Amino acid sequence: MKLSVITWNINSVRLRMPIVEQLLEEYSPDVLCLQETKCPNGQFPFAPLRKLGYEHIVINGQPGYHGVATVSRYPIEAEEAREFCKKGDTRHVAITLSSPSGPVTIHNFYVPAGGDEPNPEVNEKFAHKLAFLNEMTEWFNAEKNQDRKMILVGDLNIAPLETDVWSHKKLLKVVSHTAVEIEHLDRVQASLDWSDVVRHHIPAEETLFTWWSYRARDWKAADKGRRLDHIWATPGLTGTSTGVEVLKGARGWERPSDHAPVLAKFDLG
């Protein structure tokens, strides 16, 4: 069974349904994980997604902010939407698919951006970001089945490697690339020995971005990006991943999101 997964911070799913449909038609992933849907659950565009063959959909949304959704060609055997930091916001949803190698759970995360000032003492948003990452670590540490097959995708809002940002030196004190955030993310990654599937295929020496600001006059020419969107897998799945790609072209589509989709393919036997 082949499994291709795309993660995409869509920055309003209703506004961008034309390019969501374009992505599904051009790449035909088995599973699409969206973040920042900014869509109340009652207004989620189920019909056009089902029409394209994505009959199995789980959403965790709220009006105006945040919101995640996972759409699948394969039946969803189980789902879970977890609340973090007792905020009542919508930043996670998970689905479980059955495969020849047993159940596979796909977590879809939207980690808080963290505001401007990288100091949790004075910036509540940054404190929230660090607390969110700590809760992820605690949750995965408490996982009973350490061999469980899981994929974790999403906008983690952290660019951990020097080659994940356009200038390591200039971004050292900029939220998304500070040492304290990266330490917190490293602890999440260590919790279940998650592997960075994208960097498994694309060496750390190679510069790689998934996000380019709207504010640059010409995002492509400026190329001041960051790798904020990630695909991880637990050790039992790492060897089944057959390839990854940042779909940078989508950043240049009509009325784009500021994030590019990230694709990973697995062969589950």
Next chain:
DNA sequence: ATGCCCCATTAAATGGGA
């Protein structure tokens, strides 16, 4: 300054993104 754009909510500003 990555840097003045883009979104949602709501009705011309404001908050948030990262």
